[in-house]
Structures are given as C-alpha cells and as structure tokens.
Amino acid sequence: MSSNPNDDSNANPPELAAxxxxxxxxxxxxxxxxxxxxxxxxxxxxxxxxxxxxTRQGKLVLTK
Structure with missing residues (x-):
C-alpha cells in the first residue's frame, strides 16, 4: 500500500460517493x-x- 499523500485511490469516502x-x-x-x-x-x-x-435582470420568478 502506498503512503503517498497525493495518492487518491481512496479519495471518495462514502458520503462523497452518495x-x-x-x-x-x-x-x-x-x-x-x-x-x-x-x-x-x-x-x-x-x-x-x-x-x-x-426577468430582464436574468432572474426566474415562479408565481401561482
């Protein structure tokens, strides 16, 4: 196993994967x-x- 801090083989923890x-x-x-x-x-x-x-200002307006 590599101890290189730049090794991103385990870079995606479960929270990030979700x-x-x-x-x-x-x-x-x-x-x-x-x-x-x-x-x-x-x-x-x-x-x-x-x-x-x-709108002319580039915004979106949602109205009922």
Missing part, C-alpha cells in the same frame, strides 16, 4: 429549452397552475 450519485441522477433542463417561444412557462402541478418567468 453526493456524486445524487448529482448524476438530477435532471437538468435549460430554461431556454422550456421557453422556446418567449420568456415564460406555465407549469401544472397537482391541479394548480404556476407561471415561471425570466
């Missing part, structure tokens, strides 16, 4: 892909309608 797994399971969707025709998206969730809107 974090990496969680991040690999995330679904990432660009807002521009959702709002192809404008600056807002309407989302239906549990029977309620929400509006996700991009």
């Amino acid at each position: 974090t990496n797994l969680e991040s690999s399971l995330r679904k990432i969707v660009r807002f521009s892909d959702l709002s192809r025709c404008g600056d807002e998206v309407w989302i239906e969730y549990e029977g309620k309608l929400y509006r996700l809107q991009s």
Whole structure:
C-alpha cells in the first residue's frame, strides 16, 4: 500500500460517493429549452397552475 499523500485511490469516502450519485441522477433542463417561444412557462402541478418567468435582470420568478 502506498503512503503517498497525493495518492487518491481512496479519495471518495462514502458520503462523497452518495453526493456524486445524487448529482448524476438530477435532471437538468435549460430554461431556454422550456421557453422556446418567449420568456415564460406555465407549469401544472397537482391541479394548480404556476407561471415561471425570466426577468430582464436574468432572474426566474415562479408565481401561482
């Protein structure tokens, strides 16, 4: 076994491995892909309608 402090063969403790797994399971969707025709998206969730809107300042606003 190596005693080299730069050896990273055991660099991923279980906590970090779980974090990496969680991040690999995330679904990432660009807002521009959702709002192809404008600056807002309407989302239906549990029977309620929400509006996700991009502002001129580059922020997102979610309203009921």
